[in-house]
Amino acid sequence: xxxxxxxxxxxxxxxxxxxxxxxxxxxxxxxxxxxxxxxxxxxxxxxxxxxxxxxxxxxxxxxxxxxxxxxxxxxxxxxxx
Numbered sequence: 001x002x003x004x005x006x007x008x009x010x011x012x013x014x015x016x017x018x019x020x021x022x023x024x025x026x027x028x029x030x031x032x033x034x035x036x037x038x039x040x041x042x043x044x045x046x047x048x049x050x051x052x053x054x055x056x057x058x059x060x061x062x063x064x065x066x067x068x069x070x071x072x073x074x075x076x077x078x079x080x081x
Contacts, residue, residue, distance in 0.1 A: 013034060023030050051058070070076075 015030075020030065023033070
């Protein structure tokens, strides 16, 4: 059975003692902040992996546009440049 995306799982994380103490003193939710930071790191890593995996196709598309112009450019209402 797949887990709900909001399901929580316990884990151990090592943090700098002074940073943890400061966060606790400020009443920060260390778990929520850690989860958000990790989610952002995962998002960035996935985006980088996608860009690497599709670099050849992206380069081919850019070369085609450079050689032929953008598709439907003649129908573009707002002309830039």
